[in-house]
Amino acid sequence: MSSALTLARPYARAAFELARSRSALGEWAGKLAFAAQVAADARVAALFGDPRVAQADLAALVTPADEPADSPFTVFVRLLADNRRLPVLPEIAALFEQLKNEAERTLKVNVRTATPLGSEEAARLKEALKRRFGRDIQIEQSIDPEMLGGAVIDAGDVVIDGSVRGRLARLGQALAQ
Template identity: 50%
Template sequence: MSQFITLARPYARAAFGAAQDAQQLPAWSQALGFSAQIASEPQVAALLLNPQLTREQALMLLSPQGVDEAFTRFLGVLADARRLPLLPEIAALYEQLRAEAERIVLAKVTSASELPPGELDVIKAALAKRFGRQVDVTTEVDASLIGGAIIDAGDVVIDGSLKGKLARLQTALAG
């Protein structure tokens, strides 16, 4: 996985630079998200590795309707370099660059069960206060956490899950 990120990073930076120069950050975000979602489908991912897939076929498959020419050229560069399978990583790195430029913190809240909207708002407000920036929160449910939640905001991870507390208690008792 880290190899994919290393390979994807220069392409994500190039995409971000092109989008920023054209003042099209949201449009490129949508287009990359669309292309990445298609590229991550198992059948499409296998097809992208097929050497018989032509550049034009790949562009038809991955280009969203009505996208600007610069984005299509970007996909063409990826196709020529056989880097289309990296689209999910490129899109994720692009979103990180965009969030940084727009001073937004991307946070993921993984909880043992679905969070009520009011609780999610409280978490979002607390994170906004802590980071002094706008916070964009995505949620995920992982029943293996038993209870509580894990908040991942880039460099800051707050593990308030029951599973994490039990693991820390086990470590303390063993040591």
């Protein structure tokens, strides 16, 4: 069987094009994130293969409660259900988010530090990363108490290790040579 990403890619592109044509990328990203979270729940995932549960019921389960029955998003989710693609909703949402970030020229960056960044530090870091990557930066911070100090910045394909441990390791390598 094909991988989940292969199955999800055309649906993510279709959702992206539909949302972009309606200038509703943010709205669709939120709805897809909700649907993906519901679909990823183990109790819901168990229902996807159950022949006793109608596909329409599964579609209604992953659709936000306040979503109109005739909205493009509801129609999209019903299409996924009819094609038995609801299990790949987490992958569809992730691919949609990537397409959205590319279209909006936004880069999601994870900053791992030992202590929380102050707002001034975060603003300086955001500005420096914006200059380096030429894109708007969206920072997600995670705290790692195992770190001695500094920060590790994960910007997709680029990882910048500015941690104390990383600096000490590089210094040790330089001294060994």
